[in-house]
Amino acid sequence: MSHSQVLTIYKKEMLDTIRDRRTLISMIAVPLLAIPLLLLVMSRFVSSTEKKAGDEAVTIAVRNVRRLPELLIALSQAGFKLASRDDLEAAIAKKEIAAGVEPVVLPGAGRIEVRVYSDLTRRSSGVADVRIRAALARFKENTMKLRLTELGQPDSVINPFTVKSVNLAPEKKMAGMFWGGMMGYCVVLLMFTGGMYPAIDMTAGEKERRTLEVVLSSPASRGAIILGKVLAATTAVLVTAILAMVSLIVSFRFADFGIQVGKAAGRVPLDATGIALVFVALVPMAVLAASLMVAIALLAKSFKEAQSYLTPLVMASIFPLLVGMLPGLQLTPVLALIPLFNVCQLIKEIFLGEYSHLAFAITMASNIVYAGLAFFAAVRVFSKESVLFRT
């Protein structure tokens, strides 16, 4: 096998790929345009929904207020607009109010239970429920303090301590959790979608256009041809991955998902070493994805048939990736053997700054083996006459 023939095949495949509109859409337009657009639309939608829910959550009604008259002042001070409705259930159902409040005297002890009525399938009603309970908790605390003062007792009699949670995770680590959880999943999934069309075009597409036979009758060996094709598909997969990462980072900088997300998204917790590690982790994954797609697409006799073969592969790749999104999982040596999941989890841990060298090494080694097996499968398929000349 001659290196120059591999290079010639590779250059031709790349030239053919970048001139194919379908490939350009999946490889470049989806990561560079679709991701920012989707995130922008989503962020606009989320923020407008939140704002609408917040605005609507202000309007509530109180029934039987004479049982606890101070309630009105407490709720007014908390910023609620009090509507006059007696049939709370009907008013909530008609969306006239977000939630309703009713003091109820419990039988026996004469204690009052303040009931909060809401419809938790409605965002505004849910927000009102949370806000009302917070306002009631403050009201209850103030009432207790007042009564203790009247009795000449300090607050600490019934409130011996307060609780405050302190998040020890530095901002960098919080950002790592945000980015890591999503980055591996999105990037690896897009590697499959981005590499799919080039892989099909240079295999089943060539069979359909009857160009494959002509290349096979050139002095290039089958090994050189398939290696050139897999290298070109790998390049397409890696380009998609890099564009997806850049696009995700830039998009989150400009999208508005609220303060919490904005704080985490505002800082990408990777230095040059981290970026290099992520890239290195992605390379065997890219070879694996490219070889697998080339091998499978080769079995098809037409572009359409190859698409129907590869779509289930892309769908199947979602499951191990979804597991990788679960929080709290650690990349143990055994888990590092699971393809796709391992790289997704490894990227998460690199972002968190918590990866172990052993897990990194096992992930790399196992993915190199899987990539080798997938490449071997592509070579085997490419050597079968029954596959190449299937009509």
Added chain:
Amino acid sequence: MIQVQALTKTFHDSKRGAVHAVDHISFEVRSGEIFGLLGPNGAGKTTTLRMLATVMSPSEGTAILNGHDILKEPEAVRSSIGFLSADMGLYLRLSAREVLKFFGELNGMRGAPLGERIEEIFSLLNMSGFGDTKIDSLSTGMRQRVAVARALVHDPPILILDEPASGLDVPTAHVIEEFILKARDSGKAVLFSTHVMEEAEYLCDRIAVIHEGTVKIVGTMEDLRAATGKQRLREIFLALLGIENAARRVHES
């Protein structure tokens, strides 16, 4: 230049069992000769040419092309041939120049000599006007010239042409015919398959009639006429296939 020795290809079909697509065929093609493989669809012509181009391996037998055995030196065989079919097999998103550069490089040509060779072919086939246009935008006739140019870029001593003019209109088919005649005159061995009688009669120095994977006869038109007692190739062909006799028997019964 081409010696085909008992070349055989057997496929295994789940319904029909072993199918002999090509069954121990032998013939020779000399330099400066146009040799036609004439046969109906499914006769085994394409399979034979694919084996000679080493894109398919024979089940039995072998062939020597330009002194290279297809089994032992397939890459040297492929360096010696230019392959062309009616589908043309062109990369529509590339220009003619890019296609020629690609196939030239696969044949070990590089740099200035390759550039000069491409210009030479452009001028030979009158392609300079569309050499840098994407093939997608070219007419069928122009595309056919690109396909011819691609087969010639490395100046191979042997041309293997699989029904090269099938389905083409008369002017475009004429481009191919001219190309075949010029190739012969420049000393190349031209092996081409066809099922078009006029084409075979007009172009071929010698013809092999192939049917159901076997060679029925090999020879010049005179040889074929003498062997069958028929004048026109169409009649010769039908007689060799046994179709004419069968039709007569049906008529007389």
